[in-house]
Amino acid sequence: MLMLITYDVNTETSEGKKRLRKIAKECQNYGQRVQNSVFECLIDPTQFAKLKYKLESIMDLQTDSIRYYNLGSNWQNRVEHIGAKESYNPEGFLFV
Amino acid sequence: MLMLITYDVNTETSEGKKRLRKIAKECQNYGQRVQNSVFECLIDPTQFAKLKYKLESIMDLQTDSIRYYNLGSNWQNRVEHIGAKESYNPEGFLFV
Numbered sequence: 158m159l160m161l162i163t164y165d166v167n168t169e170t171s172e173g174k175k176r177l178r179k180i181a182k183e184c185q186n187y188g189q190r191v192q193n194s195v196f197e198c199l200i201d202p203t204q205f206a207k208l209k210y211k212l213e214s215i216m217d218l219q220t221d222s223i224r225y226y227n228l229g230s231n232w233q234n235r236v237e238h239i240g241a242k243e244s245y246n247p248e249g250f251l252f253v
Numbered sequence: 254m255l256m257l258i259t260y261d262v263n264t265e266t267s268e269g270k271k272r273l274r275k276i277a278k279e280c281q282n283y284g285q286r287v288q289n290s291v292f293e294c295l296i297d298p299t300q301f302a303k304l305k306y307k308l309e310s311i312m313d314l315q316t317d318s319i320r321y322y323n324l325g326s327n328w329q330n331r332v333e334h335i336g337a338k339e340s341y342n343p344e345g346f347l348f349v
Contacts, residue, residue: 165288
């Protein structure tokens with residue numbers, strides 16, 4: 158299934174930036190970063206349970222939020238991208 | 254249908270902040286802001302075509318990106334929120 162994960166954090170603080178980096182690192186084990194704080198993970202339910210546990214131990218529950226959207230297995234027709242860089246890559250490396 | 258709209262923009266510039274405010278204003282005609290740059294719009298296909306046209310005239314196609322995710326009509330079971338503020342409100346007013 159495709160799980161869309163959106164993470165809301167204040168990146169004007171260094172702690173927020175650090176949490177976003179950690180969240181990104183975990184999500185990128187299962188998929189890709191499509192925007193600065195939006196991740197698409199191709200994942201099965203068991204893997205998702207593990208990932209969810211990790212993300213929720215990284216985030217600050219008082220200030221940050223995470224939303225999970227289950228796009229199911231027929232997700233290809235549900236997604237459309239407009240504008241800059243289809244594959245987001247904050248590190249500047251080229252995905253090939 | 255529920256259309257999820259995620260907007261990627263550099264808000265460290267005043268132009269970026271301004272575009273985000275305009276995008277938010279348009280999306281909030283059809284739904285709610287659930288995170289800083291994530292919007293959920295309950296919308297029909299005709300309304301969506303109009304909204305899409307507006308958003309794509311506001312965004313900077315060279316630097317920003319928008320992703321649209323069609324969550325269909327059975328979206329209630331597809332969404333989960335963890336952490337701070339279920340209804341995001343950058344203006345500080347209370348939704349009641």
